[in-house]
Amino acid sequence: MRRRSEISNDEQSALRERILGFGEASFRKSYYPELRVRLLELERFRFTLDQINVGIMILDSRDGTIVDLNEETCTILGGRREELIGAKFQNSSEVTARMYEKMRRGEEEVAIYEEIHQSTGSPYSVEITTHQATFGGEEYQIVIIRDITSQRSAEQALIRTRDLFEAIIRISHMQDASEKSILSSALMIAVSITQSSGGMCGVISPDKRLFTIYYYQNGGEVAYTISPFGKNGPWESIIRGDEWIGQPIGKRLDLPIMEGDQIVAIITLTEKKGRYTDLDIRQITYLGNALWQIILRHRAEDGLLRLNEELEGRVERRTRELEAANRELEAFTYSVSHDLRTPLRAVDGFSLALMEDFGETLPAEAEQYLKRIRLASQRMGDLIDDLLLLSRISRTELSRGTFSLSDLAMEVVAEIELNNPGRSVAITIEENMVVSADRRMIRIVLENLFGNAWKFTLKKEKADITFRSRSDGITTTYIISDNGAGFDMTYARKLFIPFSRLHTSEEFSGTGIGLATVSRIIQKHGGSIRAEGVPGMGATFYFTLGSNRKYPEERTRDDERNNPAC
Amino acid sequence: MTKGTILLVEDNRDDELLTLRAFSKNRIANPIAVVRDGEEALDYLFARGSFAERDTQDQPTIILLDLKLPKLNGHEVLKAIREEETTKLIPVIILTTSLEDEDVIRSYELGANSYIRKPVDFSEFVSAVQMLGTYWLLLNKSPQSR
């Protein structure tokens, strides 16, 4: 028997129920529920369309009658839905007439319109896309309008910010430019960046006495006037703080430039095509502040320049004075060396002639006097020579070179021994002391110091003179010591003052100028000298020669000499 | 052999006298012509002015020239001597009180043959003149005398 495929009783009764019209979907055909669903869908759709920030509009292709539109379109067109539906799109405004013209020319195209919003007065840009569509046999245009104002203005703000920074950098690099040309450039930038048709910039002079006003009309030249501060009416009164500014007033924007809490200048812009925006205010405020920093820097540089010029002038004048003084001094010493010595030579020469020619007839006492006359004149000659040396050293430039101080000391000692034979002096000189100094001058130093040591040990049976060096790692100190007469430390300071002597010339000969000369030479080398002594026990002189290399100042000075072009 | 003239250019009478004394003490017997300033020295050498009658062929054997002179100074005189054909070979000894380096260097540059500093001590001066006489008058034959 084949398998039966009958349906069960339960299934049959369920089927029967549904056939009789009691199933879940078993209702009489009615369009209402479906309609309601569709209507809800439509309402939802319209709600969605009204929420989005894109304008959507349906126009009758034949004549541009607005068939339907969403809320955003109403906002863009500036009207209510009830008014707009049935109206002709092109009749809404001049703007829509222009849009419609363009739409008709280019089908299915994206076009961008920049307009000034009639109600708000601010510029706006829209992007319009049109599509052809057919519903129920009728031709329509679906128009999609996107407000791209903020997108465009963001782009423009970016471009403007770049332009602004470039401009600021440009004016900050205007070297050698006058304050006037810096301010003129800044004013032109402000006008062009804000798309104003003109502008003014008022600046108070640093002493607050003058008020300079720069005027600029787009495409023209910057003109300016200077007038006493306080005579320029209400505009200027802003600067005195009588009137607050910073917000656009009608078609004009006044912006202060502040230095601390003081208003120091005003920028005024006029007749922008649209309204002045926050971006204008922000950018021009920024420009103003940057400009003022540039002006301040410029003024500071100007001041510094004047000061430098003045200083240079002063130095030059001084130098000239000094050169004149030097020339006078040279002339003086020249005279001294000639004119003072000539009579002395006559005194000495004729005293000797008297003694030679009439010696036999002169009493012994007269001959003694003549001898004293000659000694005195010779001593005066020595004095004059020493003075000349001192003055010459003061005037002479150092000529440094590297040489062995030890060798130079031995040379000097050998010369002294040659000129003063018959003495037994133990001289110890440290080897390999090398210095960078003016050899001729250092020779004078050593001649004096060794000469003194030699002289003051005259009365010692066993004279000892040592010359050595000591270094602390930075500075080398040279030391000449003897076991001679020494001196009282009370008068140590006086040692290096010209003509001051600690011994009578009867005790030890000398002019009292030698150590002053030594001190001067050491000073010229950038070093120092001091002396220690104990009466009857000896004296020690310590000196340094400064750095082994030239001092920068010296080099600079030398370089200037060598290369006047500098 | 006649001894050549020594031209002494010296404005100071004391120094002139002492110089002449130093010559005699050194037994230098050459005729000595003395002029008082630079201009006079050149007049003498170039036979001008008060010396117009002089024979320019008869030039001094040696010139002792002080530097500090009225009118033309010693250096100017020396320069003129060395520029003039008739005098440019005459030995010129600078005799001065100045020991300024510049004076010495300039003198040699301008063609001085020797430079003697006049010391205050006359004895020293006498020995210096002695050296000068020995060298320039006796040993160093002037080109002119050849």
Next chain:
Amino acid sequence: MSSLTLRKFVMPEVVFGEGARRQAVQYLDNLGVNHALLVTDPGVIASGWIAEIAAASEAEGIAVSIFSKISENPRTNEVESGAQVYRRNDCNGILAIGGGSSMDCAKGIAILSTNGGEIRNYEGVDQIPHMGPPLICIPTTAGSSADISQFAVITDRNKKKKFGIISKTIIPDVSLVDPDMLSTLPRSYIAYCGFDALTHAIEAYVSTGSSHLTDLHALEAIRLIKDALPRVYKNKDDAEGTRFMALGSLHAGIAFSNASLGLVHAMAHPLSGVYDLLHGEMNSLLLPHIIRYNFESSRSRYEQIAMTLGVPEDEISREGVEALINVLGEIAEDVGITGTLSDRGVMKRDIPTLADFAVVDGCIVTNPRLPTWEEVTQIYEKAL
């Protein structure tokens, strides 16, 4: 079980009478249709009705597209190509003019136009999620009652099967019953359709889904058809007979659409599916055998039918079921329906297959007596 006591009565807006077809344009307009798909068959086109109605529609600004590639039994591919025509022409309403096949096809197109997919997917009861577009029917036969009913029967040629779609959503919006339309029908069609209508009425009356409301219509249908069918069969130009026939068919449709049918239809559907035989003819051949099978289960109702058919009461009480079968046989004979299923090519070996389909046919559930599969095969065998 609510369905045992609850009854429902649904029917389209009906306009009856000569010239009712002219209401079509007005109804299309009312229903918001501006482009109608006219579903019909070549025979109706040939009769000239379509040209008349299309011209009237276009005169009112309602565009018309015509779809007429429909077989005697509408097939799935025909329904689907009709739906394509509907969509391609952006139609938003359907006007079916024709017999049962045109109207069933129109229902199928309506289903696909809003629900999409393949028509097979909607087989069964209550399977249509979304109702279709406006559907107006102008029947040209008196019998199928597709213009009134929630039924559509489609043939799946691949499976050699007819399947039923039953849903209140496919009840047409408007039925314009115009007796004039019947005048063009061939005589054989008049007979089969008339007998189909009579079967509808009888099955609706004995259905377990019948109610007072449907009973009124069922009996009125029987009463009208009994006289009108032979009259019209004999004289096609009998206008009154034709009107009664149309009216009878309408009543039958109203009755069975709400009360449903029974075993005759459950067993007739597989025959049309397997052999592509005419629905009305199958009904008429099966009817006596099923009455015999059902008789004891619903005796008083069948006796009432017999009385309505004019059988005297005493004859009914004396002869029982045979009295009813005899009177029906006489009517069949009057309109030229004779013979058995085997005469029409039905073969014994196909009976199990036919029975397989019959026992799951929707119509079986309201039969007064629920047959087993074996009983169904026995009935088929008797009807051979």
